[in-house]
Amino acid sequence: MKQLIVTLIVLFVQLLAKAQDSANHVAPTPTGLAAGNKIYVVMAVAITILVGLFLYVIRLDRKISMIEKQSS
C-alpha cells in the first residue's frame, strides 16, 4: 500500500512537471516589428511610402532645376 501511494505521488509529480513544461513552451513573446499586435509593420509600410514619395519629389525638383538652367 505504501509503495502504491509513493508511486502515485511520484507519478503525480511527474504530471505536474509535464504541465510546467508545456506552460513554459507557449508561443514566444513577439519582439521587433511583430510586437504590439504587429502595429509596427504598419509603421514600416507607412514610412516606406513616405520615403518613396520624398525620393520622387526630390528627383522632380532636380529635373526642373536642370530644365531651368537649360532654358535660361
Added chain:
Amino acid sequence: MRQYWWKILSIVLLIYTFIAGFLVPLPYETAYLNSNLYESMRNFFFHVPMWFAQLGLITISLVYSIMYLRKPNPTYDIYATEFARTGTVFGVLGLITGAIWANYTWGAAWSNDPKQIGAAIALLIYVAYFVLRNSMPDLDKRARVAGVYNIFAYFIYIPMILILPRLTESLHPGGQGSEGNPGMGGNSLDAKLRLVFWPAVLGWLLLGAWITTLRLRVRIIEEKKHSV
C-alpha cells in the same frame, strides 16, 4: 536647388512624425476608457494635419489673390491658383482619411456630420474656383474674377469648416452637446502628443509648399516658352 534647407526640414519633420506617431504612448483614459478610439487615436497625427496644411496653403493663396487685386501682376495670379490647387489636394486627402477613420469609430464612413458636410461643401467651392478660372479665355479678366472669387471662397470656407460645426451637435470635437469622441479636442492632447502633432502640421505645410513651388516653376517655364 536654390534655398533648400526647408525642404530638408520638411522631410525630417515628416519622418519624425511617422515614427513618433506610432511609438508615442497614448493617454489611456482618452483612447480606451472614454472612447472607442483605441490605437486609432494615432490618426490624429495624420488626418488632422491634412486640414491644417490645407488651411495654411489656401491662406497663402488668399494673400496672393489680394496682392493681385492690389497690383495686377500675372505671377501673383498663378501663385494663388497653384497654392489653392495643392490645398485642395490636401483637403481631398483629409476627407478620405476622415471617412476611413469614421468608418471604424463612428460606425459609418459618412454620417452627415456637420463638419463632414461643411468640409465637402468647402471643397466643392474650391473646385468651382478652378472651373471658373478655366472658363475665361481673357487672361486679365480671368485673373481678376478668379482673385475676387478666391477671397469669397476663403471666407465661406472658414465658417463652413471651423465655425458652423461648433454651433450644432457634431461628432467632431468642439461641437455642442454629445460629442463623438469626448475629451478628444486639441486641449486633450498632452505635451507629448503635441510634440508629435505640431511638427506634423509644419512638415505637411512645408511639403505642400514644396510641391506647389515645383508646379509654379513648371508653369513659369511654360509661360516663357509661349512668350518666346
